[in-house]
Structures are given as C-alpha cells and as structure tokens.
Amino acid sequence: MRTVCGWARRVQVLGRAWRPAVTPVAAVRPLAAGRHPLLTDRVGAQRRAGVVLDQVDGTTCGSAVLVALSAWADPAELRRLEGPGESQAAAAVGGAAPAVRTAFGARYDARQKQVHRESTRFWPQALGTTPWGMVRWLRRHVPGAGPYRVRLVDDTDATDVRRLVDAVEEALRVGRPVPLLVGSAIPRHYVMATGFDGERWKVYEPTSGEIRAVHPSAIGGRALRLGFDRLHVALLPS
Numbered sequence: 001m002r003t004v005c006g007w008a009r010r011v012q013v014l015g016r017a018w019r020p021a022v023t024p025v026a027a028v029r030p031l032a033a034g035r036h037p038l039l040t041d042r043v044g045a046q047r048r049a050g051v052v053l054d055q056v057d058g059t060t061c062g063s064a065v066l067v068a069l070s071a072w073a074d075p076a077e078l079r080r081l082e083g084p085g086e087s088q089a090a091a092a093v094g095g096a097a098p099a100v101r102t103a104f105g106a107r108y109d110a111r112q113k114q115v116h117r118e119s120t121r122f123w124p125q126a127l128g129t130t131p132w133g134m135v136r137w138l139r140r141h142v143p144g145a146g147p148y149r150v151r152l153v154d155d156t157d158a159t160d161v162r163r164l165v166d167a168v169e170e171a172l173r174v175g176r177p178v179p180l181l182v183g184s185a186i187p188r189h190y191v192m193a194t195g196f197d198g199e200r201w202k203v204y205e206p207t208s209g210e211i212r213a214v215h216p217s218a219i220g221g222r223a224l225r226l227g228f229d230r231l232h233v234a235l236l237p238s
Contacts, residue, residue, distance in 0.1 A: 054209030062129035
C-alpha cells in the first residue's frame with residue numbers, strides 16, 4: 001500500500017507525463033572544503049562535550065537535523081553551540097568537565113527549540129516541521145549549505161526508489177548530507193543520510209542520537225528501522 005507521500009508522488013509523476021520533457025537536473029556540486037561537522041562518520045552514539053546529540057523533545061527531530069546540517073555548512077554554528085572558550089572541550093568525544101557538558105547541552109537544546117520556532121512560522125509547532133519549512137529555513141539561515149529541494153518518494157515503485165537512491169548517493173559521494181523524512185502510512189520523523197561507504201548509507205537518527213548503517217534496499221523493502229520503516233521524502237541538494 002502506498003503512503004500519503006507515495007500517492008502524492010504518483011500524482012506528481014502522472015502530471016509530468018502530460019508536460020514536455022525537461023532538461024535533467026545538473027550533477028550535485030561539492031561545496032567548499034574546510035568544514036567542521038558536529039557529527040562524526042562513526043556508526044554509534046554521537047557525542048560532543050560528553051553530551052549525546054539527540055533531539056530535545058518529540059517534535060524537534062527536524063530541528064536536530066537542521067542544526068547538524070547547519071554545523072556542517074557553517075563554522076559559526078559550532079561556535080554558537082560551543083560558546084566562548086569551550087572549543088577544545090566541546091570537540092572532545094567524551095569526558096568533558098561537568099560545567100562544560102551543562103553549558104554545551106543547554107545551548108544545544110535551546111538552539112533546537114529556536115530552529116523549531118523559525119522553521120514552523122506557518123505551521124503548528126506541535127506537528128513538527130514540514131519539508132518545505134526545512135528547505136525554507138536552510139535557504140534563509142544557512143546559505144552555505146547550498147540549495148535543497150523537496151523530493152517526494154513512492155516506496156512501492158521500484159523505478160522511483162532506484163532514481164531516488166541514485167540521487168542520494170550522488171549527493172553523499174560529494175559530501176552533501178541528505179535529510180530524509182520517514183514514517184508509517186504518514187510521515188513522522190526526520191533523519192539524515194551523512195555518508196556512503198559504497199554499500200550502506202550512514203544515517204543520523206536524532207531520537208537515539210546515533211549514526212546507523214542502512215542499506216538502501218531497505219527503502220523498497222519498507223524496512224528502514226529508523227524509528228519508522230518507510231521513506232516519504234528526501235531533501236536533495238543541487
């Protein structure tokens with residue numbers, strides 16, 4: 001059975017069948033080097049200054065993803081989170097002093113709540129963040145991340161899934177993270193693909209604050225195991 005976004009994607013594809021052919025989207029461009037991401041590329045729990053990098057509450061999965069993507073694209077985000085004089089301590093994987101943990105953790109939680117407010121200006125905060133709100137927030141607040149677009153997914157259509165997987169992996173190969181919206185029959189939760197080892201994606205899951213290894217075949221198999229099993233939307237960079 002198709003998801004809500006799967007039906008929307010089906011309608012979208014059928015609508016395009018009546019339009020003239022369009023020029024294919026250009027290859028994804030790598031951005032400038034010298035980035036200092038908040039997340040590591042290691043599978044497992046993600047910590048900074050001894051703080052687990054998880055979402056602050058049940059509605060801020062999208063905000064946690066946006067903060068991680070912002071930190072990847074803009075060193076100013078890390079400086080904001082670390083605070084004055086705490087850069088070295090905050091960069092530690094664990095074992096930071098209690099005062100540093102408290103300060104970083106408070107700033108990290110407050111930043112998620114701020115991003116949540118900013119990305120849901122035209123949407124009830126209790127319902128989380130829409131994909132269009134995510135893209136709009138990135139465009140307005142993190143231009144260094146480059147442009148993103150909303151790509152609906154029909155996980156019952158093998159061709160649509162294959163094209164989506166190709167697009168995500170093209171982005172990951174040049175170091176561009178890809179936020180993903182997963183759920184059941186309806187979209188519920190944001191995660192973010194951060195890397196690709198040639199076989200599996202590395203995916204940040206903010207409820208647990210972990211990087212998990214996910215084989216892309218799990219999309220068509222409706223078995224993602226990222227809190228939810230089905231993929232609804234990818235935010236693709238260009």
